[in-house]
Amino acid sequence: MALDERFELLSHVVEIATSSVDADERLNSILVAVNNYYQARCMALFVQHKGGTPFVLAHAWPNSLLDERNLPSFTLDEGLMGKVALSRQVVQEKVTPDTDDRALKSIAEIARTAVLLPVVDDRKLYGVAALILNESTWLDDDDLRVLLMIAREMAGTMRNYDLYLEAKKRIAELNVLSDMGRYAVSTIELNELLDTVASICAKLLGAEGGLVRIQTKNHEQKELTAQYGNVPDEYVTGPIPTDICSPQPVFPGLIRTRGTDDSERKGILCVPLTFKRGHKGHLLVFEKKVREQGELQRGFTLEDQKTINTMGVMISSALENALTMHSIETLAQRNEEMVQFLGTIFEISTVLMNTMDFDETVQIILHALIHPAGFDHDHVILFLVDDLSGVLRTVAEMQKSHFISPVKELRDTLYEVQGSIFDDHLEPSPEVIDLKLPLDPQKSILAKTVLEEKPILVDNPAKDPQVNPLLKKVLGEHAFVSVPMFAKGKAVGVLVVSNSLSGRNFVERDVKFLSMLAQLGGLSVETSRLYQSLEKANKELAYMRNRLLEADKLAALGEIAAGVAHEIRNPLVSIGGFTRRIRKKVGDDSQITPYLDVIIEEVTRLESTLNEMLDFSNEARDHFSEFDLNQIMDEALELLERELSDQGIEIQKKYGKDLPMILCDDRQVKHVFFNIFLNAVQAMANQGGFLTIRSFAVMREGKQFVAGEVTDNGGGIPMDVIHNIFNPFFTTKPNGSGLGLSIVHKIVNRHFGHVEVHNSEGEGASFLVTLPAAEEGRAYLK
Structure with missing residues (x-):
């Protein structure tokens, strides 16, 4: 079954599971x-409604x-389905007459394939699903995994339904508590509720002051207090004396706090909130x-005690609801x-996963920290x-003031960054561009951050000596x-x-989030x-491998060239020597003198070529000196001046000015361009055309090079042979040597250069x- 089909099935199941219809x-x-x-054939779901009860067919x-x-x-100790429920593992078996499972046999015929799936989440088993297939069907592991995921979705649906019922029950309870709370107070907003409780209790009891103090469980937050009217400071901040408030509500009596007149008697009434x-x-x-009818009363009475006790019970429920709501709101906010x-982290990681480039990675991280939709x-x-x-050492720096592009969605911005060149705004400022900090805490x-492996908040950098x-x-x-980044x-x-612009303080949450991104x-x-190191190493290895292969080929070529040169040189010397003697004897007036001059000129040229071939085969670098590439190309061009004129080929020179000199054997480099020019002339034979010669400076891997480019419009090189053009003895010309x-390739390699063809x-073609x-x-020679 194709992956896309399984995905469509899963997608459809998830769509169903997340729909708003009944469970x-x-x-x-x-x-x-x-x-x-x-x-x-069919599919059934057996559900256990309560622990210890049988699993009953429900759907x-x-x-x-x-x-x-x-x-x-069925029960846990019955048949295959009980086994699946106990082990919580998928089982696929054929239903046979010997199958000991009455529940399974009730839905499956003999010889059918049964796939039994535990409907379970991380904590609870909800039931067992049975898929009854045809006799010839047997699912592979991928299909079983898909079915397990579907069973998980079914478990999630049942869990959500249970949660819904539980929530519905809790809401009903909260409604009752809310009704009780509204009887005593008018709001369930915690701070407002606390103020209301303090004031209502004081007013109902005729007290001059009221105070509510609550310490949350495990000191999850600071003590909550609310006061109304006149409350002694020691009761607001200090511990509550045990003699006035015991675990069970009691009437503490009257406490004289100041004054001697009976009319100034004062007391405290306290009840614990449960x-x-x-x-x-x-x-x-x-x-x-x-004071009633002119008579002085003795302060709080037992009726007041009963009243505050009842209030305490009602208020406890209302306050607990408010505390719960406050905790839920706080938790929801978190x-x-x-x-x-x-x-945000997912978006950042998604973009980071799509690049292996170091500069892009740095840009993505810094933009994510600055972007308003990122860490801001x-x-x-x-x-x-x-x-x-x-x-x-400082690598990059970025400030929000430099973030001048229109603010887009975070992911869009990061993807744009990924495909761009290194942003100038990421260059460190002059003050820190060369900053190097020793790893001494x-x-x-910063060194302390690295060595202690934890983030450090510096509140006042100006006064910190580190x-x-x-x-x-x-x-x-x-x-x-x-x-720290690890x-x-x-x-x-x-x-x-x-946060130098906004002045926003760092809180614990900020530090945690920064640590996760780091x-x-x-x-x-x-x-x-x-990846960069591996890529560089691979390039170097590939380059060296190619160089070694070329060296092997050209070594053989050199041996052949040396042998040929030696074999031709001896008879050529004889021809040249005897021709010069004949020329000397016949003088200048003989009819054969012009022919003898041609022979002598050609023999001289052949001798020069043979000497170059011998130099080529000997890998000699003794004649390296500084030369102007433009001049070398002009001299090579002069050797073909007649052929260019005869073929009607027009020369277009586009030489760069003030080019660096090159260190080379000028005879060999001239031979390189002579061969390239000659090939171009032969490609444009009998049709004319343009031969464009260009020179310019270029940087390769951070090093200075000088390039010469020769372009013709002679129809180009057939694509099926272009990969062989630098191989010795390969030629497409009837009379070519190949x-x-x-020789061009070997000479260029000997000079630590590169030759490329763009076809x-x-x-036409361009070399x-x-x-x-x-x-x-x-530097290369060294």
């Missing part, structure tokens, strides 16, 4: 979808399997003095922030560890966070992050650097010869 209808729809997809397709008068069921969730609290009212952060910081500096020198806060002066100058007096347990670098960034940076371009079949400038050539 039973969703489960039935899933059974129908799976049954139809696998063209099965099936086709519906005819559901007979409410006699629903099949919570189910481990919170602790107290409700206190202060200083009741009542979860929302976490979800947003994880989404103001200033970032990236330092990387230099293992060789044992220092932290006594001298550098902050480098140049770093202080760049960051100013604003606080910054130094976050990859596979090894320190990679440090991110220095500041871990992701550290791994990405190290991976990109490793050595011309081989446009049907239009590019690149030779190192004189200074680089001397």
